[in-house]
Structure formats: structure tokens, C-alpha cells
Amino acid sequence: MIRWEIASILLNLDRLSSLLIPQRSSITMVRSRKESISACAARLFRKRGYQATSMRDIAEAESIKAASIYNHFKSKQEILSSLLLRMARLFTQGMQTVKTSGADPVGQLEQLIRLHVRLTIEHTDAIALIAGEWIHLEEPHLQEYRRMRDSYEAEFKEILNEGKQQGLLRDLATDIALFSMLSSLRWLYSWYSRNRDYPAEKLEEEMIATLLGGIKA
Amino acid sequence: MIRWEIASILLNLDRLSSLLIPQRSSITMVRSRKESISACAARLFRKRGYQATSMRDIAEAESIKAASIYNHFKSKQEILSSLLLRMARLFTQGMQTVKTSGADPVGQLEQLIRLHVRLTIEHTDAIALIAGEWIHLEEPHLQEYRRMRDSYEAEFKEILNEGKQQGLLRDLATDIALFSMLSSLRWLYSWYSRNRDYPAEKLEEEMIATLLGGIKA
DNA sequence: GTCTATATGTCGATAGAC
DNA sequence: GTCTATCGACATATAGAC
CATH class of the missing domain: 1.10.357.10 (Tetracycline Repressor, domain 2)
Structure with missing residues (x-):
């Protein structure tokens, strides 16, 4: 999961962020929101199945609202x-x-x-x-x-x-x-x-x- | 699937039917409605997944209405x-x-x-x-x-x-x-x-x- | 045992404010 | 990019007539 205390500050500085912080930290990979959603979805799809996983479930695991996912994936x-x-x-x-x-x-x-x-x-x-x-x-x-x-x-x-x-x-x-x-x-x-x-x-x-x-x- | 032209006549003669027709035909096994629903559901669950299969889907494959299934299974x-x-x-x-x-x-x-x-x-x-x-x-x-x-x-x-x-x-x-x-x-x-x-x-x-x-x- | 009608809930997706 | 609010579709399950 994204480290929020850092990532939230950089939300509107997407391109700059790659210059300011390293792409990999020693413990957790710093991922884009889109990559983070993907990883979350993969975990939930695997655990509960695709149909049984709602956009609201994925969003909750990402600590955002379901509607926000549609800024990264069209469906x-x-x-x-x-x-x-x-x-x-x-x-x-x-x-x-x-x-x-x-x-x-x-x-x-x-x-x-x-x-x-x-x-x-x-x-x-x-x-x-x-x-x-x-x-x-x-x-x-x-x-x-x-x-x-x-x-x-x-x-x-x-x-x-x-x-x-x-x-x-x-x-x-x-x-x-x-x-x-x-x-x-x-x-x-x-x-x-x-x-x-x-x-x-x-x-x-x-x-x-x-x-x-x-x-x- | 049940052979309808015969089975529908016997719907209200459940106990008699086992005396009147053989339990196995040479081509298709004569199954109870419950067994037939089970087999239908297994096929659909496999093909589309459990969550993506609705009671209406199963009912349609059985040529009955979804509500009727609840006479054989409670859910x-x-x-x-x-x-x-x-x-x-x-x-x-x-x-x-x-x-x-x-x-x-x-x-x-x-x-x-x-x-x-x-x-x-x-x-x-x-x-x-x-x-x-x-x-x-x-x-x-x-x-x-x-x-x-x-x-x-x-x-x-x-x-x-x-x-x-x-x-x-x-x-x-x-x-x-x-x-x-x-x-x-x-x-x-x-x-x-x-x-x-x-x-x-x-x-x-x-x-x-x-x-x-x-x-x- | 099957039907119609319906209660009740959740889903994916969109619109528009900020 | 995230939010609130909401639409329309479809889900499971039940009630009660026949």
C-alpha cells in the first residue's frame, strides 16, 4: 500500500515526485495510485473472486471512494x-x-x-x-x-x-x-x-x- | 434435462410416477427436479462462476421461474x-x-x-x-x-x-x-x-x- | 409445485462541485 | 484527482394466489 503521509502531499506533483523521492524505498516500493489500485484489486479478486469484489471494496482498501477509481480505470x-x-x-x-x-x-x-x-x-x-x-x-x-x-x-x-x-x-x-x-x-x-x-x-x-x-x- | 412432454404430466403424481415409468431410460437418466436443478447449477456455476450465475439463470435453464427453485433449495x-x-x-x-x-x-x-x-x-x-x-x-x-x-x-x-x-x-x-x-x-x-x-x-x-x-x- | 408480484438491497457507472 | 449524490439495472428471497 502507498505510504500516505508522503504520497498524499505529492498527489498533484506526479512528475516531480519521481525526481524528489527514489522509485524504490528499502522496505516498500513507491507505486503510482494506478499501480496500487491494480495490486489491491488483484489481491481482492483472488480472495473473493472478480464478481464478488465490488468497486467499493477496492476503493475502501485504497482509502478512497469508488468513484475515484474511474479516474484511473474506465471500468x-x-x-x-x-x-x-x-x-x-x-x-x-x-x-x-x-x-x-x-x-x-x-x-x-x-x-x-x-x-x-x-x-x-x-x-x-x-x-x-x-x-x-x-x-x-x-x-x-x-x-x-x-x-x-x-x-x-x-x-x-x-x-x-x-x-x-x-x-x-x-x-x-x-x-x-x-x-x-x-x-x-x-x-x-x-x-x-x-x-x-x-x-x-x-x-x-x-x-x-x-x-x-x-x-x- | 427432464423430458418435459412426459414429466409435466406427472408433476402432481410424484409417487405414482416411479411406479409408472422406469427410473432409468436407455438414453437419459430420469432425475427428480431437485437433482436436475443441481446438475444445471453445477454446469452454470462452472461456466460463469457462482456469483455471476443468478437464480434466474438456473431457473431459465430448467424452464421454470426463479421463485420455484426455493421449493427445492432454501437458498x-x-x-x-x-x-x-x-x-x-x-x-x-x-x-x-x-x-x-x-x-x-x-x-x-x-x-x-x-x-x-x-x-x-x-x-x-x-x-x-x-x-x-x-x-x-x-x-x-x-x-x-x-x-x-x-x-x-x-x-x-x-x-x-x-x-x-x-x-x-x-x-x-x-x-x-x-x-x-x-x-x-x-x-x-x-x-x-x-x-x-x-x-x-x-x-x-x-x-x-x-x-x-x-x-x- | 409453480406462478405473479414485490420487498429490500447492492452493484457499476456517471454528473458535477471543489 | 477526489468527493457527494444519484440513476437504473439486477440480485436474492418472500408472500400469497392457484
């Missing part, structure tokens, strides 16, 4: 879609990086697992929305989201198939192996929320051992 | 809780059967995978609610649901630990192996919905190979 739907499409883009970009890394299929799968772990740790609330809240996206966002998700899954599957062709992976049903890996990666936010003290690097290695150990040749 | 919440608690009880009972089967830990895990596959195929819509819609349960149902879910996970974990002690399973982090298996099993409904033609027995074997192959010693 509640826009808050949800900005959160989900941002995460989808991060995964899409990550996949591109992995595919152009030159690693072999097993190495690419390792990188993808690390990608999921890191995004999960860094954006736990927003990533939780991927599991179920995307159904509340309206057009045209829904179509765009689905397109990115389907592309991601197709490229993931391609890597699995290449690994099988090169004899690096066991001869499992690719469909089911893919679904199994993605399920675990998608639910990771849930496990991590109850184990936030688990070291990130150890989690990456354990996930790689668990998910990849079972399918490597 | 919308009761529809949700009856669906979720029924599934939780089926898993709890299944776990009891597995634990008293006398099989070794690996055999018990196999049985649990078969349990998930079968319940997923038989109650696809209701089981989908386990993934996310349980957050809309209100007390005291929420507490009861959580208690059953936590017990199930604890007993699952116990079997994994026994397997490790007996040298039947690899030395993975039990927490993460458990979470990984449960994730795949919980998301199975999603995969199955897009692959309904996949034979149940083949799916069971593939799931066992994928989930157990990676952790067996």
Missing part, C-alpha cells in the same frame, strides 16, 4: 483485463526468450519451469487469477487472452515433442504429460502462498526434479 | 454447498476404502489416481467447482469443506511418506511431490472436458504412468 473490467493480459504477455515474452536460447528441449523445459516459479513469486496475486478468474473477461480481451494462452501451450507441447524425437524424454502421452506439467505450474501460486519462506532457488530445483525427473529418458 | 448458497460437500464426501469415503484395502503405498496411490479419474468422469461439472468456486462457501459449510479437504491431503501425504520410508518412492520433497500430484488430479476435469472421447481405462493408466512413474524408486 472494473479494465482492471481485470489489464492484470490478466499483462501476465499473459510476460509468459509469451518468456517463451520467446526460451525458444531463442539455443538450449536443447530439456534445457528449455528447465528454463520454462524457472520462468513459472519466478513469475509466481513476483506476481503471486495476479498469477492466481489465471487459474479461474479469466472466465470473467469480456470481449475483445477474452479472445486476446485465449489466443496467447493457446499459443503458449502449443509451443510448450512442441518442445515436449522435440524432446521425445531426440530421445531425451520418455515415450509418454505428450498431451497428458503437458497437461500434468502445466497443472502443477499453474497451481504453484497456491502452494507458494502457504510456503513463502521457501527459498526461491530451492523451489526451482525441486520443481525441476519433480516435474522433469519423471519424464526424462 | 442459492445451499445449492453450492450441497454440490461441493457431496464431492468432498465422495473423496473422503474413497480415501477410507483405499486405506483399508491392504495395498502397499504405491498400490494405494494407484487406487487414489483411479478414484480421481472416475469421479472426474462421472461428476465433471461438480468436480470443476473444487478448483475455485469453494471460496464462495459460507459458514458453517466452508469450515466443514475445509476440514474434509485438509484431512484428505494429510492422508495423501501420509501415504507418500510411508512409500518413501519403505524405499518404494524416490527421495523427493514430499510437500512438492504431493502438491504436484494433487494439482494434476484437480485439473483433470479441464483436460477431460476437451477430450471426452478418451477411454476411461486408458486415461487411468496414462495418469498412473505420468504421475507415479516420476516418483517411484
